[in-house]
Amino acid sequence: MHVPDGFLDAPTSVATGVVAVAGVALALRGARRELDDRTAPMAGLVATFVFAAQMINFPVGAGTSGHLLGGALAAVLVGPWSAVLCMSVVLIVQALLMADGGITALGTNITLMALVGVWVGWGVFVLVRRLLPRRTSSVVPAAVVGALASVPAAAAVFSLLFAIGGIAPVDPGTVLGAMVTWHVVIGIGEAVVTGLVVASVVATRPDLVRGARPALETRELEIRSARR
Amino acid sequence: MKQRTFLALGLLVCLLLAGVASYYASAHPDGLEHVAEQTGFIDTAEDSATADSPLADYSTRGVEDARLSGGIAGVVGVVVMLLLSAGLFWGLRRRGDSVNTADEAEAEAARTHTDSRT
Numbered sequence: 001m002h003v004p005d006g007f008l009d010a011p012t013s014v015a016t017g018v019v020a021v022a023g024v025a026l027a028l029r030g031a032r033r034e035l036d037d038r039t040a041p042m043a044g045l046v047a048t049f050v051f052a053a054q055m056i057n058f059p060v061g062a063g064t065s066g067h068l069l070g071g072a073l074a075a076v077l078v079g080p081w082s083a084v085l086c087m088s089v090v091l092i093v094q095a096l097l098m099a100d101g102g103i104t105a106l107g108t109n110i111t112l113m114a115l116v117g118v119w120v121g122w123g124v125f126v127l128v129r130r131l132l133p134r135r136t137s138s139v140v141p142a143a144v145v146g147a148l149a150s151v152p153a154a155a156a157v158f159s160l161l162f163a164i165g166g167i168a169p170v171d172p173g174t175v176l177g178a179m180v181t182w183h184v185v186i187g188i189g190e191a192v193v194t195g196l197v198v199a200s201v202v203a204t205r206p207d208l209v210r211g212a213r214p215a216l217e218t219r220e221l222e223i224r225s226a227r228r
Numbered sequence: 229m230k231q232r233t234f235l236a237l238g239l240l241v242c243l244l245l246a247g248v249a250s251y252y253a254s255a256h257p258d259g260l261e262h263v264a265e266q267t268g269f270i271d272t273a274e275d276s277a278t279a280d281s282p283l284a285d286y287s288t289r290g291v292e293d294a295r296l297s298g299g300i301a302g303v304v305g306v307v308v309m310l311l312l313s314a315g316l317f318w319g320l321r322r323r324g325d326s327v328n329t330a331d332e333a334e335a336e337a338a339r340t341h342t343d344s345r346t
Contacts, residue, residue, distance in 0.1 A: 089309065
């Protein structure tokens, strides 16, 4: 979903740039609470993994492909504030090194994939987690639903920005319909990859999964009958 | 699994994804590009200011073999990502045990104070 230069006009790009700077500044404060000696290396690994996984485009039919955005995945693994920073580092490296996503569109891309992707993904994850039993196994389905929701949400926000500041005279309703439809399909891929990755980490090191903290706290207090 | 083993395995997965598996990725336009083509706003897209970067479009300039060209770009990207993000998060983290942090901060302040007076 990397927006190139030239899709959105200058005022819209400046506005999303301001939103991106504010969002990253808040995340720099918030992430301190999520990061310690044990979780900081994990956050570095998650950012690197999102970069690598974004190189793997999967076909979604009709000559179109999609790839993991990773906002929901990162939020579930390392917490939403650190996830915003993970995604921002990925997008900055992609724009500067790989020419993937425009430079004037960097604020737009951070807004869409680092802010909307992460916070919608995390918000839906927390809601679903609340509805499920307080077990580490509930983390995986909650992450799947969060991931599924995050992709069309980011696509819808792009369409909104296009309606406000799109350069080409194209009907915004048509763009919204097409963007959301395609990104629901891509969101299914996002959900599958997120589910597999979260399940593997929960299986090996549940203590490294931020989204599993409440369930782990409950588990530690569990009282079991003594075996003879 | 030890954390060090876990991190090493994770890094290995990243290197394999970016360095090897990326060659087999779909080359079709992504969702946004496809919609832009379909609805007619792809033509306003401009080349990025970094389009002449040696690693632009995930290929290494001057390397003919497509597999090697993409693989090098992927591995360089992973290394850059790891250095930048590990540096950022390690710098942001709460130092040591949270119980000791206040004491350490105090000790640090006292040290700085003494240093500045001498």
